[in-house]
Amino acid sequence: MPSPLSAAAIDALRESIAGVRSTTHFNHAGSSLPSSATVEAIHAHLLREASLGPMEAGAAAAAQTERTRSLAARLLNAQPSEIALTTGNSAGWGAAFAALGPWRAGERILVARHEWGGNLATMRHVAQRAGATIEVIPSDSTGRVDPHALEAMLDERVRLIALTWLPANGGLINPAAAIGQIARRHHIPYFIDAAQAVGQVPVDVAALGCDVLAGVGRKALRGPRGTGLLYVRQDFLARLAPAFVDTHSAPLDAHGEPVLRNDAQCLESSEASLALHCGLANALHEALEIGVNNIRGQIDRIANRLRAQLAEIPGVSVLDQGVERSGLVSFNVAGLDALSVRRALAAQGITIGSNGVAYTPFDMTSRGLTQIARASVSYLTTDAEIDRLLAGIRTLAH
Numbered sequence: 001m002p003s004p005l006s007a008a009a010i011d012a013l014r015e016s017i018a019g020v021r022s023t024t025h026f027n028h029a030g031s032s033l034p035s036s037a038t039v040e041a042i043h044a045h046l047l048r049e050a051s052l053g054p055m056e057a058g059a060a061a062a063a064q065t066e067r068t069r070s071l072a073a074r075l076l077n078a079q080p081s082e083i084a085l086t087t088g089n090s091a092g093w094g095a096a097f098a099a100l101g102p103w104r105a106g107e108r109i110l111v112a113r114h115e116w117g118g119n120l121a122t123m124r125h126v127a128q129r130a131g132a133t134i135e136v137i138p139s140d141s142t143g144r145v146d147p148h149a150l151e152a153m154l155d156e157r158v159r160l161i162a163l164t165w166l167p168a169n170g171g172l173i174n175p176a177a178a179i180g181q182i183a184r185r186h187h188i189p190y191f192i193d194a195a196q197a198v199g200q201v202p203v204d205v206a207a208l209g210c211d212v213l214a215g216v217g218r219k220a221l222r223g224p225r226g227t228g229l230l231y232v233r234q235d236f237l238a239r240l241a242p243a244f245v246d247t248h249s250a251p252l253d254a255h256g257e258p259v260l261r262n263d264a265q266c267l268e269s270s271e272a273s274l275a276l277h278c279g280l281a282n283a284l285h286e287a288l289e290i291g292v293n294n295i296r297g298q299i300d301r302i303a304n305r306l307r308a309q310l311a312e313i314p315g316v317s318v319l320d321q322g323v324e325r326s327g328l329v330s331f332n333v334a335g336l337d338a339l340s341v342r343r344a345l346a347a348q349g350i351t352i353g354s355n356g357v358a359y360t361p362f363d364m365t366s367r368g369l370t371q372i373a374r375a376s377v378s379y380l381t382t383d384a385e386i387d388r389l390l391a392g393i394r395t396l397a398h
């Protein structure tokens, strides 16, 4: 497949990233490398805070926060009023889940087997006390969640369908829009964890048919740590009762009564890092300028090359399932645990991730896996970096 971004364009983009000169980074799914313009946007606001006073600088930069929200809305095909700015994926997803209100005995939550462990912890914490259940939707033979199996599980007790679109432990991409069609048809709330998707694959919340979609700044978007985006469908907002409100989400009126905002900001908190909002705005702007379709095409090309060449190394098993695949490449090296692979590569200046069971417990246990090594690529990953990674793994597999 021809490269959707020219080599010259990639070189120019890499010029502006300090990290590519000091590390060979294959942990973009953990957190990617920001551009210097993103770092400068954060720094510039911190300097404004230091010279004007943080609250005074904040008032002057309020337009930046709204710019961040508008850019996020554009990226997701949503309205700005449907976007809450959060501090991370779990913070946004958890706030929306908590706002569903109390759970009752017998109510059911249906999840795909790839659900992020943090979301499962959030759901279990509440469901166990209430006597609600969490049930796993079967996957098809390729490992993807099976929409037909979901349909067969539905009854009036199902109160939530939750899907992790791009799982954390490999390259599989779930059919999120097909699940959305079923959720819409049956009027069941549908939450998508898009932590790995936002900035990596085109996201159109209308086409996905979701009520809530959580994303994060620091991964494929190459924004700062401590930032996240939460989409809540306008018509769904009325069904939410935030578990926690403050002077921003529900200011008191003249009678001392809290007045809940009628937009997604009802799930935001009053205190936020405007410096990080400035950085996130820049990262969103860059992703929109480059074009998420181009990013997706480039990641696909690079990840497929990595997968194909890894599979040729004796002793290495590539573990990615699914049909359409993401930039997350999971593998194991015979005779070595994933953490040792990660540490040995780190000693050579190459960063990868390694996951145990807890991040994706249903998927790992159903496949008999206790750990995976994970090399995740960016659209800025070069062939030379892939060669370096493969050489490192060849030495270990020997």
Ligand SMILES: Cc1ncc(COP(=O)(O)O)c(C=O)c1O
Binding pocket: 029, 030, 087, 088, 089, 090, 091, 116, 118, 164, 166, 167, 168, 193, 195, 196, 216, 228
């Ligand atoms: C699929 C998925 N969901 C959620 C998270 C958690 O994101 P955060 O640490 O921002 O809460 C991650 C982090 O890697 C993830 O991969």
